[in-house]
Amino acid sequence: MTASSATPGAAPLAAPGAAPLAAPLATDMGLPDYVVRRPKGFYHSLNPATKLALAALEVVAAFAIPGWLGPGPVLAVLVATALASRTMRSLLLIGLAALPLVVSIMVVNLFLLPGASDPIGRLGPLAPTWSGLWFGLLTTARLLAFSSAVALAYVTTPVDDLLADLSRRGLGRRGVFVVGAAVQMVPRTIERVGEIMDAQRARGMDTEGRIWRRARGLVPLAAPVVFGALAEVEERTMALESRAFTAPGRQTLLRVPPDRSIDRALRWLALAGVVAIAALRLTGRLG
Amino acid sequence: MTASGSRRLDPAPAVPSIEFEAVSFAYPDGTVALDGVSLRVEPGELVAIVGQNGSGKSTLVRHLDGLLRPTSGRVLLGDRDIRRAHVAELAGRVGLAFQNPDRQLFAGRASTEVGFGPRNLGLRGAPLEDRVAAALEAVGLSADVASNPYDLGYSRRKLLALASVLAMRTPILVLDEPTTGQDARGVARVRAVVAAAAGEGRTVVAISHDMRFVAECFRRVIVMRAGRVVLDGAPESVFGEAAWPELRATYLEPPLPAVAGARLGLGATPTVSALVAALAAAAGGGR
Structure with a gap:
């Protein structure tokens, strides 16, 4: 056994003085990232x-x-x-x-x-x-x-920010679920297809050869995508039901994205802009 | 079948060494998953890779069959840099069993699923059937040869996915979380698979969060954190008391026998058998 960057015998290899990974979780009263997420800049915020x-x-x-x-x-x-x-x-x-x-x-x-x-x-x-x-x-x-x-x-x-905000603005649970499922469908499918393709390529499926050989790989790719998606729908439905998704009453949101005065000002500005462009267009002043 | 009950199979091809030379890898979103990893695995070694989620374990092993290519550094199988090798070609040398079986199962029969890999490697006829039967037997699914994979429970689907990689008879076997979702019988099957591969001189690399499995089945343990190797050694040293602070910084707990042995002053006892032996020795010495 050799490890050129490691000292045999389990000597610690981390750089001296490296910050322990527990530190970020210990801040913010131990709340998880979902609750205390900090935006990465003005537009993100x-x-x-x-x-x-x-x-x-x-x-x-x-x-x-x-x-x-x-x-x-x-x-x-x-x-x-x-x-x-x-x-x-x-x-x-x-x-x-x-x-x-x-x-x-x-x-x-x-x-x-x-x-x-x-x-x-x-x-x-x-x-x-x-x-x-x-x-x-x-x-x-x-x-x-x-x-x-x-x-x-x-x-x-973040999708959960969007859904939490829609929920706060009065969109019902089913509506939020539909929006969330639609928004997440494409990236989820892309991720799933990527992993399935990796798994099949690791078993020797040729994705780099001739077209007819690549075409033979369609079934090994499509079947897990479809079956997996169906299984996920069933699991997700049961998980939602088991967490009182259909219970009456208003949800308590774990995290509500901030809505500051600058947000309200920008939204009014955007609305005014849309109305102005529409008015100018309809009156023929934009040519 | 041979007199001993095991099937007579073609021997595994020559086992190459594995070498990572200062390998770094960043995902397209900029996440650095590997940060200058250098290590060498000799032919026939049994290596477990452990670490917290997101530490780079899966990213590391996906370099072995070319599913990922280093951003910098080199990966060598034997003396060959695999940078330009096709995944389909490397699949004959490195068998990678993915964590989630549902991301690879596609066939309507277990035997077709298990035969997918060796068929891709060019095997046909009786040798292919022998491979399929032996692989199913190795994971205890001989009776399910005609079953639809999606009719099997999760743990059996996972064993089936493992069989589909075993059937390729690669000199290097890589297992990603092989014991997740397995009951004691399933874990025993996986252990037997590792032991059989070791007996044939094949290299086995496994990612696992199951420290008991790691301590009892592998002779070398690599601990990863934040894309780096932070500990590397035999289970006795990696799970020894001196390494506990490093393990805990990686959110890992040493196996119970190691803790018990240390508390009782018996030294390094990462496995139950080592603990029993140390207890027996201590009792004998006390008489």
Whole structure:
């Protein structure tokens, strides 16, 4: 037995003076992380409803304001917020997931925009147009503004904070459960698929070979996803019932996300912005 | 079957050593799961890895079959750097039994499930059937050869998942929490599997929170905390009184015989048999 970074004979290997891991739990009167969670910055600390209101304003601005005056500033604000809240990497990953849609938007508009008559050149029977390119880029910018606004609110808001806030604002238990299940479904499924794929690859399933070989791996991947999800639904239902999910009366929330005056101000501002853009749009003053 | 009742199987291929050279790994969200781990496991060693949840145990072993690749550092099987090796290729050398059986079981018959790995490795016909039968026998599920895996209880599904990895006859066997959810009979099965693998000269690496299982089945214990190896040695030293502060900082308790032996002044007694022997020796000495 050898361990090049370890002294045989069970000598402690931790760096001298390293802080014991118990310390963080011992603070805050021994309350767990769920109760005493500290946000990582200003945007993270905003109330979930505030972040949703800001996202709504950004989406409305990106789509209702004509030309680049809508999506351009919105994207700039979103990038600045993502950098400040250190979520740029997550947003870029989500943006990558939208890549196939972006490509299809660009291809369709570049070659098939109705009424476009300003060709860039010719590619066989196809003629890409400047108008198509411009419209495709604008549509892509709006799509990215939409996905980034929603994604920013999502990645900076713990799901339990969102659910607790919805509950406090009067959404019933079933409604909160439905929202929670829907919000968590995608990341849960992604996590489940990742682990199942790892387990099957560890048993020699080829995910890097030819397409027909990879196709044979669909059943070993799909079956545990489906069976696991069904089993989880059953277990979760029983767990909820056993914890008096359907009992009458109002729940006591273990933790309520703060709702400060800055949150209320920002929500009013977002509402005013949405109303103003809608009014200007409806009266034709935005062009 | 041989006269002794065990099946005659092809011998396991040559067992390579395992070497982690200053391996660090960070997940895409920036979480550093391994922080410069260096250790070497000789062929045929029985190694248990213990540590609190999130200490990097599972991340470490997933490097062995290429499911994860080091952010920095190298992992060597024998003298081969596995950085560029395909997982499907490494699966023939490292068998990894995952913690949650429901993340891998997919087939409608136990025999199909167990045959999935060896079939992926190219085995067909009678040798494949022999492998499947031997693996099911090893975990006590011979009678369930035609059962649907989802009709089995959790502990038996877990044993079935273990059988599906045993059937691959890899020179290195990695078990992630093999005794979780097992009753005494199930734990005895797992112990027998470890002992049989050891008897064949194979390397066994197991992650476990079951300190009694660790002390009684493994000759080397590695304790991890925050992505680092903090203790590394024989059970007698890792569970010895001098290491208790380090264990407790990692939220681990030494096995009861070790505590009893220390309290009685009998020295290092990590297992029941060691404690009994020490008691007998002490009683004999006192006469």
